[in-house]
Amino acid sequence: MLGHELRGEPFSKREHNRRLQELLNGRSAGAIEFKHQNISAVLIEEGFPYIDGYKPRANYQDRLRTEVILRLSMDAPVVAAAETAVMAVASVTTPWRDLEDILVPPPVREPRAGRTYERAVPVPAPRLGINYLEREARNASLGEAGERFVLEIEHRRLWEAGAKHLAERIEHVAKTKGDGLGYDIASFDPDGSERLIEVKTTTFGAMTPFFATAREVAVSNDQPHQYRLYRLFKFRTEPKVFVLPGSLRQSCVLDPVQFRATLA
DNA sequence: CCGGTCCTTCAACCGCCTGT
DNA sequence: ACAGGCGGTTGAAGGACCGG
Known part of the structure; x- marks a missing residue:
């Protein structure tokens, strides 16, 4: 979703949330949204853009921080999109x-x-x-x-x-x-x-x-x-x-x- | 155009569970 | 045992979208 957002492409948070609900067998939509807000907090602390609408919440566990950074460092397209977004004229x-x-x-x-x-x-x-x-x-x-x-x-x-x-x-x-x-x-x-x-x-x-x-x-x-x-x-x-x-x-x-x- | 439905965004508070 | 980190629920309000 962050990649889409950074590239200015449309996407549905709801749809994404539903797919995660299936994957996480039965976690509620609200719980998943919370986690995305936690992810926003990590992103901001790491000097990275966050997804608008997921207002950052700082009560995340250390493990989340590690995972987000790891995930991001392996995701060349998203990093490239961030690079493009911040440098754009x-x-x-x-x-x-x-x-x-x-x-x-x-x-x-x-x-x-x-x-x-x-x-x-x-x-x-x-x-x-x-x-x-x-x-x-x-x-x-x-x-x-x-x-x-x-x-x-x-x-x-x-x-x-x-x-x-x-x-x-x-x-x-x-x-x-x-x-x-x-x-x-x-x-x-x-x-x-x-x-x-x-x-x-x-x-x-x-x-x-x-x-x-x-x-x-x-x-x-x-x-x-x-x-x-x-x-x-x-x-x-x-x-x-x-x-x-x-x-x-x-x-x-x-x-x-x-x-x-x-x-x- | 209208009403219904879905999507998006955000606020507030609680209590389980784990490490010490 | 206990403190507090962490995960989570509920619901409201407004906007977008859609079929009739």
Whole structure:
């Protein structure tokens, strides 16, 4: 199913579920769906896209993780499909009509997120070599397409709020001032106060983790009232966006993925 | 077009069973 | 014995699809 999803081919989850029910003699549809949600959680942790609609649930057993990674490392077509999907040049975005159609509330992760304990004997986890989500995050054409999309949203938003003069002053600072500022777009609230927008774009589901620079985290923390992170997701098929206001330290769980190492 | 049926998505909570 | 990891049920809501 993941292969189909990554290649943009249609498939039926229900049909797949039914076949599994036969194979697993009598396990319920719900149980099988749960397991697919567990698989999503593993995929995300491994830096791999997950199937939209199977919202990740972190209460999976170690064995599942091992099996998923093993399965994936042997499945060249799916890995190739992921590779293609994350590297693809972003095409023209689908047209949209109303802001309400694309603006959604941020998804909520299940409260007990991930493992909150340490195992007595750490399980030697196999790893996928490549983090495909990180790779997608470096896809410049996707990033730029996302930024243009948000420029449009902002323009529309201010226009609809009756602040046309402000709409004209929106600045795509990532273009005009470079990308070191910690945000991409300088926009406004209808009352004229500044709104600093960082855009993160993915073609995958809403729960896909994104990568933030130290600068972005710092700016969000220093100017929480102005800062907004716009998370664009399902960008290729059915673009939607949710907004995280304020400090990323508050709204996200931040995992360090890179360290600066100075000799001790 | 209408009503029925199937598909998709997601939330919330419980208790069995296993390792220590 | 006991903690808690792990597997699972139920059902709601909305969308897609289909035959009449």
